[in-house]
Amino acid sequence: MMNQYMQLIALLEMSITCGVVLIILLQKLFQMEFPFAARVALVLFLGNVFFWPLGMSLELPLSAYVRGVTGDLSIVTMLLLWGALLPSPKKTPLGFKAPIALIAIVFYPLALGLGMLDPYAWGYGSIGLLICAVVFAILCGLAGWTKGVWILSVAIIAWAAHWHESANLWDYLLDPFLAIWALLAIPSAIYLKRREKAQSGYLFRAG
Template identity: 35%
Template sequence: MIPVSLQSCLSFALIVFLLLPNRRIPMRYRGPLLLVVLVIGIIPLPTGLSLAGYLRGLTDELSITAMVWMLAGTALRLGWLQPGSSACSWQLCSVFAVLGVLLYPASMGVGMLDTYGWGYSPRMLIALIGMLALALLLLGNMLGVLILTLATLAFTLGIKASDNYWDYLIDPFVVFYSIGVLAANSIAALLKWRRSQFAPAPQLDEGLD
């Protein structure tokens, strides 16, 4: 089992690094910046608990999906990966937004289905995720395939304290991020469409007399 402290420190470092405006920092300094943030998260405070420990208390253990997604974002910031297409981002956010809508309302008592309970004997759920991974593979979304595969593999190996497949697959932060990206993109597309509708029509050149 992966020690909670190790995952907490890694989560803290990745979250802070991705939130910092490091796009303005030269590429050669970004790796050392990530190491500095990691060390800051590990150092115990006078209370005896580190910043990573406080984050762990606020967020609990993040899902494997969140960890892999943040690692991919960090690799992108460090120049180790090339940016993916907007279509791939839309596909990935759509998958986890739908999974979140499937899980969280039912787990809070909305409806008659206990979708969280599906994660304890997740054969059908794993089959569904396998079909989603296959669809993403056909679409060329390799990050999505990697995330779903690693989450399933982690559940099989039991590297987290939870024995529920959902806890490996999604968490509230993944779902809120996915819904937020989809909403922001939809609003941007709507505003662009409205501007195009109200834009003055180009005037045709009058014919020569």
């Protein structure tokens, strides 16, 4: 019974996330931001499309097939995506993305067997990893990014409550999609900084 409940929750989360991702893509495609009420309505509609089996040749909901390919997203990734639909969402600071990218660069090679150390094992009840996550959340708060505090807090609470099938804290904090997003954000930030500097130099150039 508990396993069925967890599967249902996972499908519901994935259905909503698929709807959110489609809305984000539509907004980028049309280069416009939909009104908040329209975003909520679209999330409800698309979430239902992905959640309920559509019949025909599909035996499972669309979200089940997506989940079969991607696996469960971390709570951090899921909340970052959902938060993107809030009214006037603030951009995620580079001070959050850069540590995630650095952690991913070290974590994934080691977790995949490169070396004798396995950091993934720390996620099973390691007080050290939990303390690091809490400290990271506090640093987000000190930096003025309260959204990061809430996201990390919810991720830790979800892990403590065994919200997903995994009992590993890493699976609530990090996933490959979050790692790729953070890694791509660094060169993007460098490029934007250089472009702003070049434009500033052009504007103040003599003549």
